[in-house]
Amino acid sequence: MEFKLLRLNLTEWKAREEKIPESLLRKYIGGRGLGAYLALKEIPPGIDPFSPENKIYILTGPxxxxxxxxxxxxxxVGKSPLTxxxxxxxxxxxxxxxxxxxxxxxxxxxxASDEPVWVSIVDGEVQFHLAKHLWGKGVVYTENIIRKEMNTPSEHIGSILSIGPAGENLSKIAAIMNDKYRAAGRTGLAAVLGAKKLKAIFVKGSRKIEIVDKEKFKEESKKIIDKITKHSxxxxxxxxxxxxxxxxxxxHGGLPTKNWTRGTFEKAFEISGEYLAEKYLISNKGxxxxxxxxxxVAKVDSGPYRTPVSEGPEYESIWAMGANTTIGNMEALIKLNYLANDLGFDTISLGNTVAVLMELYEKAKNGSLPEEKAKELEELLGDIEPSWGNADAFAQLVWRMAYRHGIGDYAAEGAKRLAEYFGSPDSAIHVRGLELPAYDPRAINSMALSYATSNRGGCHLRAYAVSFDVLGVPDKFDPLVVDNKKVELVKYQQDxxxxxxxxxxxxxxxxxxxxTDYVGVLNAVTGWDMTADELLTAGERIYNLERLFAVREGHGYKDTLPKRLLEEPLPDGPAKGRTAKEALEKYLPYYYEIRGWEDGKPKPETLKRLGLEEFLYIL
Ligand code: SF4
Structure with a gap:
């Protein structure tokens, strides 16, 4: 199988091709795995994520x-400025x-380029273009202009990846956007592109993707599609x-509300998917x-939150900008989602950060913030009053964060740095600096382990324990009961x-x-003879490799949760009175045992078992 990388040297505006050896692909597959391997080999330890030595790997898979x-x-993949x-x-x-x-x-x-640049790649031909006219502009405008310049008006042909003003201005919670409304949101990698002055990449072409065994491929894909389409x-x-x-x-009492101080939101229905479908949905899209x-695909026709036809909002965005800030107005959330996408923010981090600001504002008002910090906050806010549920203040803040005006300059750094600066570090709900997503581990206890051990920081996509604690997939567990079978499932999902x-x-x-469902398709596409066990072992190898990056950096491998979740019991809902402490303390030792780790670090024998001997030097 051929896997061709394009290396874009932005310092010199030069491009070169490189072929990835098949042996490396069999070990790391592509995408996240290959990115982790290349990053560990190529990004020097200890560098500033904004230095030209950092690299961003934009990868597909087989x-x-x-x-x-x-x-x-x-x-x-890249070194995160946030974490x-x-x-x-x-x-x-x-x-x-x-x-x-x-x-x-x-x-x-x-x-890194001296001047803003965008790059077009059409049927293997690479061109660098000055992007001065696009710098400072939103994602929608940027895509429209590039499509004009490339004479490709149809959004069904070709695709554009870009950053908004948030990424340009090095907000540590900036998202890489593509196709206007889709986001590679987490860990602030858009700011690394901003530091490199790369505004956008346009891609188009007619290459056919090679499939070694077409008949087998059809048969195996059909099996998977049947399973997916029949699932409730x-x-x-x-x-x-x-x-x-x-x-x-x-x-379930696990919808974090008012910056994680409650587990239920009284206006949940008004920000639900059912409500969105009934009132604002134009169509679904894939x-x-x-x-x-x-x-x-939704829009708001009129009123203060009038929003053009656009994609979203998704659950995580609705929660982070809605329940977590107590904004219970779907029209406001559609508008905020549009703004966040256009300016190029990770909506999970954005919602958490604004929720921290609302908490700081409340604390400043009731005298529980250090006096000089309360005064500074008031001065920086100017005419903005970020009280709980204030959607208009949220909208003003998004603009200021994107262009780093006033308080926006501090909030653009993300929840952790903002809360620390104003003397209230426990107001930020994060793991390894990455703001947590929409599931309270006090009410869904497997998420305690999932969050704490997530290599990229607070994340639901490393192990989605909600599937078995809440949705009953593959089996239903009690979300409040501590059970070591759930530890095995978290590890399985991570791999x-x-x-x-x-x-x-x-x-x-x-x-x-x-x-087991994917190995047939992978072998049909590549001509390999991989077994399902080997495929899962590759997943385990990748998980260990990512952890090694943190070990090499000398931080980021301590598996814990924010103090609020460990020490403050939920005051409401089915999990009233619960913290996440007991679950995490019981789960971690067994997790380390089955991972072959000690105190958050892989043991040498684990690296040897996974064929990672070349990285033993890191331990
Ligand atoms: S289910 Fe389909 S439309 Fe939804 S995120 Fe996945 S690929 Fe995209």
């Missing part, structure tokens, strides 16, 4: 663009397949989008090749999801499938 099933994604360890993010839309059709399976962005969760996602979760998680089509992100496909497949 099945992307084959048309098999949900194969329209790409994965981004200081390995960051990565994943996005759907069309960019992944069009990158392959353009002639490359991945791009490595290296060095796929049906719910198609009908109500990811926000179908709002009412479900709220009913990423390239998707049979589920969970994306929302399996590493495979999914390396193939690179959509995780929503995982409700209906497990790792």
């Amino acid at each position: 099945v992307v663009g084959t048309g098999a099933f949900e194969t329209g994604r790409y994965h981004v 200081g360890i390995l960051g990565d993010a994943n996005s759907g839309g069309q960019f992944g397949p069009w990158l392959r059709f353009a002639g490359y399976d991945g791009i490595v962005v290296e060095g 969760i796929s049906e719910a996602l198609s009908k109500f989008g990811t926000a179908v979760l709002v009412n479900i998680i709220n009913s 990423c390239w090749g998707c049979v589920i089509r969970c994306s929302r 399996y999801f590493s495979v999914i992100d390396s193939l690179v496909i959509c995780k929503f497949n995982s409700f209906a499938t497990d790792h």
Whole structure:
């Protein structure tokens, strides 16, 4: 199997091709796995994430663009400015397949340009273009102008990845956007592109993706598609989008509300997927090749939150900007989501950060913030009053954060740095600096382990324990009972999801499938003879490799949770009176045992078992 990388040297505006040896692909598959390997080999230890020495790997995987099933994604890897360890993010839309059709399976962005630049890649031909006229502009405008310049008006042909003003101005919570509304959101990697002055990449082409055994490929993909289309969760996602979760998680008392001080939100229904579908939905939409089509296309026709036809909002965005700040108005959330996408923010981190600011504002008012910090906050806020539930203040803050005006300059650094600066570090709910997503581990206790051990920081996509604690997939567990079987499932998901992100496909497949379903397709595409066990071991190898990056950096491998979740009991809902402390303390020792780790670090024998001997020097 051929896997071709394009190395873009932005310092010199030069490009060169490189072929990845098949032996490396068999070990790390592609996408997230290959990115982690290359990052560990190529990014020097201890560097500033904004230095030209940092690199951004934009990678597809062996099945992307084959048309098999949900194969329209790409994965981004680099050293995160938010966490200081390995960051990565994943996005759907069309960019992944069009990158392959353009002639490359991945791009490595290296060095830094003196001037803003954008790059076009059309059927293997690479061109660098000055981007001065696009710098400072939103994502929608940027894409429209590039499409004009490339004479490609149809949004069904070619694809664009870009950063908004948030990334340009080095906000540590900036998202890489593609196809206007899709985000590789987490860990702030857009700011690394901003530091390199790369505004956008356009891709288009006609390359056919090689499939070694076409008959086998058809047969294996059909099996997977049948499973996905028949699954009840796929049906719910198609009908109500990811926000179908709002009412479900709220009913379990696990919908973090008012900056994680409560577990239920009284206006949950008004921000639910069901409400969105009834009032504002125009249609559903799918990423390239998707049979589920969970994306929302919505608009607000009139009023203060009038918003043009656009995609979203998704569950995580609705929660972070809604329940977590107590904004219970769907029209406001559609507008905020549009703004966040256009300015290029990770909505999970953005919502958490604004919630911290609302808490700081409340503390300043009631005298529980250090006096000089309260005064400084008031001066920096100027005319903005970020009281709980104030959507207009939120909108003003997003603009100021994107362009780093006043308080926006501090908030653009993310929740942790903002809370620390104003003398209230425990107000920020994060793991390793990455703001947590929409599930309270005090109410869904397997998420305590999932968050604490997530290599990229607070994340639900390393192990989605909600699937068995709440949704009953593969089996239903009591979310409040501590059970070591759940530890095994968290580890399994972490390894399996590493495979999914390396193939690179959509995780929503995982409700209906497990790792054994994919080995047939992978072998049909590549001509390999991999077994299902070998595929899962590759996932485990990748998970260990990512942890090694943190060990090498000398921080980011301590597995714990924010103080609020460990020490402050939930005051409401079915999990009233619970903290996440007991679950985490009971789960961690068994987790380390089955991972072959000690105090958050892989043991030498674990690295040897996984064929990672070349990295033993890190321990
Ligand atoms: S299920 Fe949703 S996120 Fe996944 S590929 Fe389909 S549309 Fe995209």
